[in-house]
Amino acid sequence: MTAMRLPQMASSWLLVGAAAALAGLLASLAPAAAETLILSLSTHRVAITSTYTGSSIVVFGAIERDERTVARAAPYDIVITVRGPRRTTIVREKEKVGPLWLNTSQRRFVDLPTYLAVLSSRPIGEIAGGPFLTRYRLGLAMQITAPGMEQIVSEEPFRDALLRLKKEQRLFAEDPRGVTFLTPTIFRAPITLPAVAPTGNYDVEVALFVDGAQLARQTTNFEVVKTGFEQATVTLAHDHAILYGLGVVIMAVVFGWLATVIFRRD
Amino acid sequence: MHIYLPIAEMSVNMFTLLAMGAAVGFISGMFGVGGGFLMTPLLIFLGIPPAIAVATQTAQITASSVTGTLGYWRRKALDFKLGGVLVAGGFVGTLLGVWFFNVMSRLGQLEFIIVISYVTLFGIIGSLMLAESLKAIWATRRGVVPRSRRSGEHPWYLGLPWKMRFHRSQLYGSVIPIVTLAMLIGFAGAVLGIGGGFILVPALIYLFRIPAAVVVGTSLFQILFTMMAATLLHAITNQSVDVVLAMLLIIGGVMGAQFGARAGQNLKGESFRLLLAILVLGVGIRFAIDIVVEPQDPFSLVTVGARP
Secondary structure (H helix, E strand, O other): OOOOOHHHHHHHHHHHHHHHHHHHHHHHHOHHHOOEEEEEEOOOEEEEOOOOOEEEEEEEEEEEOOOOOOOOOOOOEEEEEEEOOEEEEEEEEEEEEOOEEEEEEEEEEEEEEOOEEEEEOOOHHHHOOHHHHHHOOOOHHHHOOOOOOOOOHHHHHHHHHHHHHHHHOOOEEEEOOOOEEEEOOEEEEEEEEEOOOOOEEEEEEEEEEEOOEEEEEEEEEEEEEEOHHHHHHHHHHHHOHHHHHHHHHHHHHHHHHHHHHHOOOO | OEEEEOOOOEEEEHHHHHHHHHHHHHHHHHHOOOOHHHHHHHHHHHOOOHHHHHHHHHHHHHHHHHHHHHHHHHOOOOOHHHHHHHHHHHHHHHHHHHHHHHHHHHHOOHHHHHHHHHHHHHHHHHHHHHHHHHHHHHHHHOOOOOOOOOOOOOOHHHHOOOEEEEOOOOEEEEOHHHHHHHHHHHHHHHHHOOOOHHHHHHHHHHHHOOOHHHHHHHHHHHHHHHHHHHHHHHHHHOOOOOHHHHHHHHHHHHHHHHHHHHHHOOOOHHHHHHHHHHHHHHHHHHHHHHHHOOOOOOEEEEEEOOOO
16 A cells, blocks of 8 residues: 555645554454464573584464454565664764874663664565654664654764664674565564574564554563583673682693693703 | 583584684694683684683683693793792782773773784784884894893993892892782783783893893793682682683683694794784784774674673
8 A cells, every 4th residue: 555655645644644543543442353363482591511612493374264354455564673782882083183093982772772674575665654753662773762752963973873883793684585475374484693692582573564563462572591611601700700810820820830731851 | 523612601502602612722832821812802703702712812811821830830931930020020010900801891992902902902012013023024034143142231220129030930029020020910910801922021031131042931920820710719709710611711721732842843033923923913903903994883782781
């Protein structure tokens, strides 16, 4: 609908808005008439071991309909947003000060997800129009922008740099064809985690759209944890720092001494 | 083959690290220095967070200086009394260094401090070493016999109070300049992840006229104990020592040092000092390039906040 109406779009914002509001209203009034999302993750726990180089998790989903669900003329669209544990990220900009390049200005992105992935069945811009991207907070750019801050131009270079650098680290990912429909109502999407993705809880939010209107939204989650030796090392280093420190020193001394025994030249 | 570093929270190629450890170990064996001044920058350029590179490197220097100290001890080329005084000063410096490191880390300025320190410290020391070794090479070419030490000739700082006699080092003088020097080395070592042998050895030779026979062994002795203290303090106060990374660096370093020591035996004194000077200066210049040349990307990211 949105795509077909593109030429008249500017004049039909109100209409589209009203339609979406109506759809939302209908969904809340008559839950039996709307679709529901059923989700399943290939795993809820990613274990970091000594050979860990990143991981991949698959989201499986089914769109459940019943006899009273209205028939849809357009196909379903799915947008999956994965958010990793939140931390503050600082973006610094270097500028020339005299002969030196120094970090002169910075922006703090407070409580920003350390990992972000937006997967969809087709480009987000085709799934929902401009105002809906803001409204439903769809797409990568929306995730890193606080509500109401979208128009502030001075923030833009920092936001762009954040997106670009995080994408280079593969901590931010956007895949407009990441969701594949196996049947018209069953889909799958792989989430790739790089080795640097931090430990903690990851939220997976799946939203169902038809004709630019959101029909259902469902969340699930998984966690990334260190296990075995890696977990033991971190626990020891943090909770028994003195013991850990002594252990490392003793190890270093023993290795150094062993070298003199093995390679004794005189 | 990749291996996950539990504290650095990243996956690195095991063989890259072993090879780096071996290469630096080779150079350190050849020159009889710890190699921290090469290893820490290499780790930083490899993408290991500077805090973890520095803290972990102190463990590697501990291991390599154990090997060195034991070797010199066996040959009795070590002054324990002077070493003890140096260690005492070194401990104070290390304590202050780790404290400074943690404060700068909290303020988010650690990376800048490390880079600036490498540029200035290595630039100055490297230039001094280069000038000195070129002068020595020039003098040998022209057949000038270097001026030997005359008795009764004493620099003013040895005349300060708290005099002590060090028989093995043929030194009688105030401990104040010795302790101060040791403190500075300990401080720099804890902040920059270096042993400081390449500063301590020439300083002991030129400032205190310590005989070359005991100077390297004594300096290694001081480095061993200050680096043990630095490892322990870093582990306790900032939890940045990565045991897996340390182990890889130590194993690589131990191997490399054996071959380096053999290669170093064929090197003449002057060319030896010239090469070391070029290395030190090179590291300083490499860091200088980072802040002088226009960066490819003016933007950089830092994530702050407690690790879970």
